Each structure stands twice: as C-alpha cells, then as structure tokens.
Amino acid sequence: METKPDLNIDRSVGDFHYDVDYEFDAGIGLSEKTIDYICDVKKDPDWIREFRKEALRKFNSMPMPTNWASHDLDNIVFENIRYYLSQGTQPKRSWDDVPEDVKRTFERLGIPEQERKFLAGVEAQFDSEAAYSNIKAAVGEQGVIFVGSTEGLHNHPEIFKKWFGKVIPTGDNKFSALNSAVFSGGSFIYIPPGVKVKHPLQAYFRINAENFGQFERTLIIADEGSEVMYMEGCTAPKFETSTLHSAVVELVALKGAKIQYITVQNWSANVFNLVTKRGLAHEEAEIKWIDCNIGSRLTMKYPGVIMKGRKARGEVISIALAGDGQHQDTGAKMVHAADETTSNIVSKSISLGSGRSTYRGLVQIGRHLKGCKNNTECDALLINTESRTDTYPAITVRGKENACQHEASVSKISAEQIFYMQQRGISEAAAMSLAVNGFVNDLVQQFPMEYSVELKRLIDLEMEGSVG
C-alpha cells in the first residue's frame, strides 16, 4: 500500500483519512435552514421538502429512547454535527471521472477491484453523496435500476413515491425521523418482474469528515418473481469526536420475489450507528437480512420483516462483535401478518474486554392466523470476564395454530482457555480469532465467498487490536 505524507495510518483497514475540499456544506447544526440548504443543492421537489420538514418536527418532538436503550445516546450532540457535505450531487459513471482525492479512498478500500471481479453494480458514497455509481451494461439492459436516492426520486418518481416511507414511517423512531429530515445518498433499486440478478449489487458507505452525520436512505423494490442480492460495506476513520451514522433501509419484495441484504460494517469506535431496516414481504416472497456489526461505539439495529402475504418468509442472520468499550445493541423484528408465514432469527454476539452485547428480539403473530412459525436462536460468546451480554426476547404469539421455538446459549472463553491455546504456539490474538471464527462459522458459511473472507479478516484485525 502506498503511503502519503498527509495520511494518518493505523492498523485497521478503514482508519485513514484524506483531506478533501467540499463544494457543498450545510454547516453545523440542524434547523429548517439546513433542510432548505439540502433541498436546494439537491433540487428536491416540493413534496420532499415538505416531507423533510415534517420529519424534522417529529424528530424534535420525540424523546431519546433512553427509557429502554443506552444512556450513551445522550452523548450525541446534535448541534455539533454537520448534516450535509458533498462535492456535488451527480455520481460519476466511471472511476476515471471521480475526483482524485475521493477516488484514492475507494481504491485503498479495494472497491473498484471488487467491482471488476464479482459485482453486478456498485455505488460508492463519500460522506453525503455517491461519488460513483454504475451497473454492468448487461444488468441495465434487463431493466434493473440501481441509482442513488436523489436520482431515484427525480427520475423514477412513479415507483419511488409509491413505496418511499411506506415500510418505515417517518415517526417509527427518533432516528428514522432524523434520517427522513436530512437523508442523502443510499441506493434506489428496482428489479423488474422475473429478473434474477446473478451477481450482487454493492454499496459502500464511507465517512471521511469529522463531526459529521451520514444519513443514507435505501429503497429496494423487487417486483414479482425477481431476485437480488445487495451488499453494503461501511468504514470511517477514527476521530476524537463522535460521528453519527443513521440510515433508513426499506425493502419491498412483491409476490414470489427474493431479496438478500448483506451488511458488513466496520465502523471505527467513535461512530454512533443507529439504523432502521425493515422489509415488506408479499405472498411467497422472501427477505433475508445478513447483518455483521463490527466496530462502532454504539450500534442500535433490529432488522425486521413484515410478512404481509401468505407463505412469506423472513430471516435475520446477525453477527455482532463488541470490542473494548463498544456496545452492540442488535436484534430482529418479525411481524407475521398472514397465514403460513415463517421466520427465522439466528443471532450470534461476541463481547470482548469491556464490550457489551444486547439482543432484542420481537416476534409477533396475529391471533387470527394459522400455520405461522418462528425459530429464534441466540448465542453469545464472552471473551474474558468483564464482558456482558443481555437478551430481551419478546414473543407475542396469539392463536393456537402457530409455533415458536426459542433457544439461547452463552459460552465463555476465559483467560485460562486462551492460555491453553497459547501453550500450543498460537498467539493471543490468533487464539481469540480462532474462538470467534469457530463460534460464527456456521453463519459465515452462508455468505458469498468474498464476504466471508472479508469478515474473517475483520475479525482477525479486531482481535489484534484488542490485544494491543
């Protein structure tokens, strides 16, 4: 890897930062003026301006959810955050056109290379806007739309408007309201009926600026009988001050469609990562979230599926790794709203040092329904004694003709076990990686190759970092 003098390099893959000149900057703090600035830059239609302002009012009126969630949320200083930073709203279709100061970041993260090797399309977001967005010609010719949220709402309003904010209403929670007020970037994807996209579409979210909030908004619509796999990766450099990432992701799988949404996040330990993700599965449709949460200061994320049509399926597979000083508060929401719907939740959390993992699960099955099934499995691995883990499953099953199964386990790796592994010649970091990889192995098998390799590498790095 090349080294440049203005660079501060750390051991971790994402922890580097280049100075960039921003053309557009909404300044510090959040008010109606911020929203007007964003709308002006983006040339948003009036209904979006109004939508944003309404969301801001909701955001301001809603309390922090500290009655049930971490009090660390109170440390987010909304007045100190910059809500919009970009070099322009038009993503480039070729890496050659991406400004040099931005391009080198993505090159260093290996994005153009991955695109060449195994992706059907890529969107690379740098702070508030995508710097690059493109799909392979063959995929475009099938009628697949893969653009940023702004382009989606400008160029495809008929599809966009129909579903935008319908799966996750603005007031769902304080952070979905915040996102609705200031959203920028994220993907808009439409897969026409019957089209099965062979290779994954990928988005990469990069935070580069300090005191910044990233609020991407993703909407994926898979029309009848179509299939798509979407993957997102995220990184940020480690700053002294806290950074906010608050996304909203809505998925719509129409009759018989399949959406697989894979996240491998590797936020630095100063990022508050507060994300709302939910999918709506129609008849016989399938939505699967695979969520790997590594890093961040506090992550709160509970991907959900509303199974609206008969025989719809929902699945959440999640891996959370809470390193020293980090809190992973994750889980899943499964709402069964039709007969014979099935859902599966497998959650594995790892807590290291003073890291903390929390699992919150919600499974709802309506009283009048028949033949619904949920399976929940939730396993925790504690590495050393300071770690803690909490499980809050809430299962509401009404009606006798439905079945729920819930299993939970906690395993521990003590200093004594690490010592045992070290006596065989394995370093402390490698010993912890071995234990963690063994623990998550059955889930990692479900990932595409490239991503399981990436995840394994991130786990190794995290363990090396924790040993110091």
Next chain:
Amino acid sequence: MSLKIENLHAKIGDREILKGLNLEIPKGEVHAIMGKNGSGKSTLAKVMAGHPDYEVTGGQVLLDELNLFEMEEPDQRARAGLFVAFQYPMEIPGVTIANFIRAALQARLPEGEELDAVEYYHHLYEKMDMLKIDRKFTSRAVNEGFSGGEKKRCEVLQMAMLNPVYAVLDETDSGLDIDALRIVSEGVNAMRSPERGLLVITHYQRLLDYIVPDVVHVMVDGRIVMSGDKTLAHKLEAEGYDWVEKEILQKA
C-alpha cells in the same frame, strides 16, 4: 543440550509453591517426577508454560540455550519447543481439533507460508490412528464433552503433531483405563528420541511400567528432594512418601 531448571521459586497470590527447585533433563532422556498431591508438580508445569496466575520470584529455566522467562508470552515458549500436556485440559467451544492443531502448526511457519492441507490431514489421521482416536474427532470442539481419557489422548495427539523439543506430561495417566494407558504410553514412547527430552509427572508408579524413565525425582513441598533410577519409583510405591520425608530428616 537440556531443559535446565535452576533454583526456581514461584508463587500464586501470596503463597509460595515452588521453593527453589532444581532439575535437569538432558535431551534424549525421559525423567519422571513423583510427589504427593499438592507438592507443586502441576505448578511447575504451568509456571514453565507461562500461566498468567503465577509469579516467578526467582531462578531460571533454560531450554537448551534459551532463557525461557525472557519469552513473555506462552506462545513464544511453545514455539521455542516447549509442550505441556495438562492435567486438566481446557475445553475450547467452537474450535475443532482439526482447526486447532492446524492453527498451532501454521503459527510455526514463516509469515506468508501456508500449511499444505492434504499433507496435514494425512499426518493428523496417521497420529490419530496410532492413538486409536476415532477420525470423527477432528470435527469435534477441542475437549468439549470429552471423557477424561479422551482428553488425555487428545493432549498426546497434539504433542505428536507439534513435535516439541521438550515435553512435560502432567498426570497423563489419570482417568485412563488399562487399555487406554497402554495406547497412550505407546504414543508417548514413540516420541522418545535423542532429539527430545520428556518429563513425566505422575502420582502412581503404574505409568512408569509403560513409560520407563531414565531418572525418577521425588518432589516434596516445591523442591526435588531425591533422585534415582526407575527402582526409586518401586520403592516409593512400596514404602510411601512418609519414607522419603523420614530419609530427608535423617540426612538433615
């Protein structure tokens, strides 16, 4: 060339357990330590391996020319050639035996070099067959749910795979029935070599009928108080440790 323990003192918490222990195991020899429960035998093994609960307060251990205590981390000492088969091996959930031993071998290779998987499994199966360990065990988590005897065999399997220069076997005979004892002993005897030194810790003379030592040492209260040939083990078995203590008193 030897494993040389000189005037070793070690404590756990405020309690001194090793109180000036001297012992030398020349390469190519098999030595045995016998001693009552609580005399500090396991402590010696753990202190050499670098167990974090113990503090070395004096003395040194030389592994050939290397000063063991200059190597901070237990894994450095292991890679330098020291192996300990533990009296109570740890269970490692989620880590299969195959992956565990593979990682241990991989850790001994220079950076950038990959272990040959085919050759590795060939080698692993060979050793497992020798120790009569079912090949299905490769995909089981290390020691998890193993019987006492299975754990001990698994320790010997690791030793056989890792080829240490010096190995300490701490009560590897406990929990073994007579057939298992024979199999495990054969496994250990197969490791006897002019290039290796072995230290066998045991409570019972029985094991030493199978693994015949060159020298037998008796440990009392954190020190080696008597050494002799294999007949010393028989004498101990017949007369008990009280006899040793009387002998020492007489000498003093």
